[in-house]
Amino acid sequence: MIPTITAFERSPDRGRGQARDMRVRWALEEVGQPYDVRLVSFREMKEPAHRALQPFGQIPTYEEGDLTLFESGAIILHIAERHAGLLPDDAKARARAIAWMFAAVSTLEPPIVDREIARYLERDESWYEQRLSSVEDRIRGRLGELSARLGDADWLDGAFSAGDLLMVMVLRRLNGSGLLEEYPSLAAYVSRGEARPAFRRAFDAQLAVFTAASPG
């Protein structure tokens, strides 16, 4: 059964692959699962029909027969559990890969999102510079710890897994901030993820949506 995911009709990231459908597309490409995409406008995302799929009125969603899922991490776990290629067969290694998925979205991503909130919503506040600096220091702390754990390895725990997929996607949110470049092994880690053919296919597919919506 071919699943359908939702994505922005016109992504505010202008096709840079930062919206969360990108991580789901990448997972589907890694496992070789074809998929359909339903594009939704900001208005449609807040209507009852979409909220029935995603209670918070967001993308992405995932529909497969009578199963509907939201939350990109849960969607990727579902895909990874049903196809070979994103989780190890060994039960303990599999549990560790899932732990890295959670680490990406619950330990690394929150301060990175806080930085985006500060830059986009709090820039005019008197305390903006102080806030930005404190959030960036928290990010540096996490990046230092992650870099120490990664060491010279290509991936976080053996072969590439859904944990790496989510971690690379979360770290990519720092593109343009200069923070990732302070940790060369993490910058190289992200580049390794982005060089995977499945990443390229997913990236090109989401970019094509933006290009089609913004001709010329």
Ligand code: GTB
């Ligand atoms: N925890 C949920 C998940 O992982 O699925 C979060 C989903 C989410 O934040 N979706 C965002 C959304 O639908 C799009 S990805 N936002 C609309 C809304 O809440 O009204 C977040 C995102 C959006 C834009 C950029 N950008 O422009 O760079 C980056 C990331």
